[in-house]
Amino acid sequence: MRELVKSMDVGGNGGHAALVQLQAYLAQMDHTGETRLPAERELCESLGVSRGDLRKALAVLEKDGRIWRHVGKGTFVGSGPIEETIGISEIAGRTNPADVMRARLIIEPEIAREAALHATLSDIAAMRQSLVQTREAATWRQYENVDNLLHRQIAQASRNNVLLGLFDVLNAVRRTVVWGRLRSEGARPPADHHSFADHERIVEAIAERDLGGAAAAMRLHLQQVGRRLIPLHEAAE
Amino acid sequence: MRELVKSMDVGGNGGHAALVQLQAYLAQMDHTGETRLPAERELCESLGVSRGDLRKALAVLEKDGRIWRHVGKGTFVGSGPIEETIGISEIAGRTNPADVMRARLIIEPEIAREAALHATLSDIAAMRQSLVQTREAATWRQYENVDNLLHRQIAQASRNNVLLGLFDVLNAVRRTVVWGRLRSEGARPPADHHSFADHERIVEAIAERDLGGAAAAMRLHLQQVGRRLIPLHEAAE
DNA sequence: TTTTGTAACCAATATGGTATTGGTTAAGCC
DNA sequence: GGCTTAACCAATACCATATTGGTTACAAAA
The missing domain is CATH 1.10.10.10 (Winged helix-like DNA-binding domain superfamily/Winged helix DNA-binding domain)
Structure with a gap:
């Protein structure tokens, strides 16, 4: 001493x-x-x-x-100052849409895998109801709301509140970064929109407890979304 | 209308x-x-x-x-109130150490894989310096500080601020949930502590740009940590 | 000279009172 | 019945003030 x-x-x-x-x-x-x-x-x-x-x-x-x-x-x-709150804008301010997309591509398939393992029957029923609502959406705005809900239901079905919290953070960052990017108002999603089939594949894999299938379907879906997003991003620069 | x-x-x-x-x-x-x-x-x-x-x-x-x-x-x-801040205690209050560990097992290997892809030379140099410091730690407290730093350096090496932000959130939740659990004060980490070799394998894989190796090494490391943590948890109940 | 103790000041945060805002209720007026 | 207006409520924003760790200056003591 x-x-x-x-x-x-x-x-x-x-x-x-x-x-x-x-x-x-x-x-x-x-x-x-x-x-x-x-x-x-x-x-x-x-x-x-x-x-x-x-x-x-x-x-x-x-x-x-x-x-x-x-x-x-x-x-x-104590060992150090435990950050009680994390500012979304602090994260969003130092990043870009590409990094957000990459993070989604890394996180969400694993969440889908976990959902396939832990989803309850009521979880799956709620997802299927959201599937129907995405097809019934009359405007892009309504579609986005239901789409958000569906993705969050998947995270919730993981039955892991930490994963759910991380998903919420990621989602908030995404909405902050991409805010006001796509302004294709007026029309409604076309009936052959790729996301409909994508979503159904994901939910089906979860319902069948197909862990790898759920992760793969989610990865494919996000890659499709990314392809539609990047052109807009590059066109703006 | x-x-x-x-x-x-x-x-x-x-x-x-x-x-x-x-x-x-x-x-x-x-x-x-x-x-x-x-x-x-x-x-x-x-x-x-x-x-x-x-x-x-x-x-x-x-x-x-x-x-x-x-x-x-x-x-x-706008569509809805964008949550500007996420409360760590809100997440930590509804979860348990097991879920935190599972989330780490899902997230951190993927972050290590990304780090192997994007780490700069200075990133790797900083990690190696932390490796030395973990072996030199005189107390468990110092060891934990350096260990935290090393894991965060890996997340930083992913060169993706979204992933880094998610890691910070996860880390904060972990420190809140596990706060005051292990109280093995006094001694210092033994020279043959498994984490030393684990950490070196992870950093080496990142340095060699071995994506799968980095992820696998990180997964193995966290599984080892989990095995040491669960007994404490079960003994408390 | 070097060191120690003290006081004063600074920037960041906490705290408390006041004003503003959406939400609600009730009374008066068609 | 509907409509308007006013008043009130709880949650939030706003602002002045107090508190706190960090720093500097200066005198006293060694």
Whole structure:
């Protein structure tokens, strides 16, 4: 312990005393469940050390990974700041439609495979109902809504809320990145639109518990969607 | 159009006029890029209709999916409210360690495959440096920090910010779910810890552009980690 | 001179009061 | 009955203020 302190370049003796007091304070606080410790200005007075020494001790513990600090929030025990929320626009701002499509191509077939393994009968029934609704859609907007629902139902059928959450994130990023890209309003999807057959193949494979078939069908479907999307993207540049 | 209005149960004639005026307003606003429309109290006066009629017309457009509203925020044109942030705790609260592990097994091998395809030389150099640091870690805490860094470097090497973002979400969920589970403090990772060899195989496969090898090595590594984690989980129940 | 303690300041965040907004209800008026 | 208006509610936005970790300057002490 003493060697550690020496090696850490902690100035004089006062710094050492502050570190010992702090470690005692942490040990006492560890079994209370509370993770946030008092403000530096209070703590240094409470421990009877100067704020500079306290900060040196805190820096040691932070480098060791026992605490983490952030301006305006405070000092906390734990390995690091657990991000409580992820900003969709932060992801969407640093990417492009091609990367989104590639991510979908990587994630969604595996989700479909998992769905084929865990889908319940009611899951499958709900998907089949969505299949009918996609064909009945009167406008492109309605079609997109039902299409979104169907893909999410597949993710939900994986019965894995982590996968479902990741799908939701990916979906939100996609809607942010591609927002306002295709504006082919007015018409409705043609009756021979490739997605109809694609969707049916996916749902059928899931219903038959064909893991590889579901993944392959989803991959094929996304590749078809990608082919229709890339030309628009290149034409815009 | 007129039939639509009739079928939508929009009371008397005043409601129809409000709908027409609103549609005109939307069309005029559509090509300005602005998505938020004025507050109801202003808009109803601007259009010269009562607030009740305006709200009926807004309800029709909302049911049609052309606008969406939220208390305190306003009314916006578009299919739906794009979730700007995803709460990690929302996902973590509805799941369990097993699902997190399964999601990692599905996602991370594919990320490793992508990394083998797109990693730059500096990416690989950084990974190798992390490999050394994992062996030098003096405590389990330090080891975990470097291990986290290495896995994130692999995701970063995919050169796909969407995949990187999804990895960050998954990682945050994992750290929330497993928080405080393993408390084997004090010791340091043994020299023959399986992860050392696992990590080296993964990085080597990426460096050699062996797509399948990278994915397989990552899958094997995570399966090993899972085997060490499940017993702890079952023992707790 | 070097080190330590103190105070002051900065940028980021938290906090609380106020204003705004969609949603709802009730009364008055055709 | 329908229609209008007004008032109220809960959720959100907005803004000023307080708090916090991070930094610097300067005097006191060694």
